[in-house]
Amino acid sequence: MNERLHILHHNAAAALLTRLRDEKTPPDEFRRLMGAISGPLASAATQGLDFYPTQVVTPLGEMADGITLESVVLVPVLRAGEGLLKGFQELLPDTELRPLGLHRDERTCQPVLDSDRYLPESLEGRTCFVLDPMLATGGSAVVAVDLLKQRGASRVVFVGLIAAPEGVQRLSDAHPDVDIYVAAVDDGLDDRGFILPGLGDAGDRLNNTVPR
Numbered sequence: 001m002n003e004r005l006h007i008l009h010h011n012a013a014a015a016l017l018t019r020l021r022d023e024k025t026p027p028d029e030f031r032r033l034m035g036a037i038s039g040p041l042a043s044a045a046t047q048g049l050d051f052y053p054t055q056v057v058t059p060l061g062e063m064a065d066g067i068t069l070e071s072v073v074l075v076p077v078l079r080a081g082e083g084l085l086k087g088f089q090e091l092l093p094d095t096e097l098r099p100l101g102l103h104r105d106e107r108t109c110q111p112v113l114d115s116d117r118y119l120p121e122s123l124e125g126r127t128c129f130v131l132d133p134m135l136a137t138g139g140s141a142v143v144a145v146d147l148l149k150q151r152g153a154s155r156v157v158f159v160g161l162i163a164a165p166e167g168v169q170r171l172s173d174a175h176p177d178v179d180i181y182v183a184a185v186d187d188g189l190d191d192r193g194f195i196l197p198g199l200g201d202a203g204d205r206l207n208n209t210v211p212r
């Protein structure tokens with residue numbers, strides 16, 4: 001039992017995920033569906049953010065009980081993580097966007113850092129959401145969280161679509177304080193490190209770069 005693992009229990013989201021998994025779903029619909037499912041994921045993962053009381057003046061008078069949320073940092077892991085941005089940016093319009101360039105070496109399955117140029121020197125005291133649809137071996141997620149903590153992030157949350165049990169274990173072992181929000185945990189990994197049954201290569205399907 002992993003208290004940091006939160007699996008979305010939402011039939012509409014599960015139906016979207018089923019369509020995402022379908023090999024017949026073309027890239028344009030795949031992008032739209034991933035944007036749609038990022039809404040409930042964002043809603044679940046952002047519960048518990050800090051907020052500050054704010055007054056607001058409506059057309060009919062003053063209202064004292066408004067709130068403003070803490071400003072959080074979105075860190076989509078390129079490329080596939082960009083597919084999960086929509087729900088977060090709609091729910092949290094004031095977020096800072098800090099994409100992180102990582103890819104997984106196809107032969108070794110080891111994460112490779114391509115670019116951290118958009119991360120600021122200091123993330124002191126900030127809450128960061130790492131967005132990446134696939135948590136496979138967990139290597140990429142561990143590197144992403146390492147980098148954010150090295151720069152001072154006070155809280156890091158991982159948000160994905162599908163996780164393999166191996167990836168959840170690796171991320172939790174390396175960073176037991178990180179909450180993990182996903183729509184599903186699948187059976188495991190194949191010998192190339194792909195999640196089974198999964199949905200294939202999310203980055204390729206989103207970007208229409210599936211090998212032909």
Ligand code: PRP
Pocket residue numbers: 077078079080081102103104105109111132133134135136137138139140141167193201202203204
């Ligand atoms: C995929 C995925 C994760 C990583 C997961 O990205 O989006 O970033 O692999 O694997 P791991 O948990 O074993 O590290 P990929 O390297 O294929 O890049 P892409 O998003 O550009 O397709």
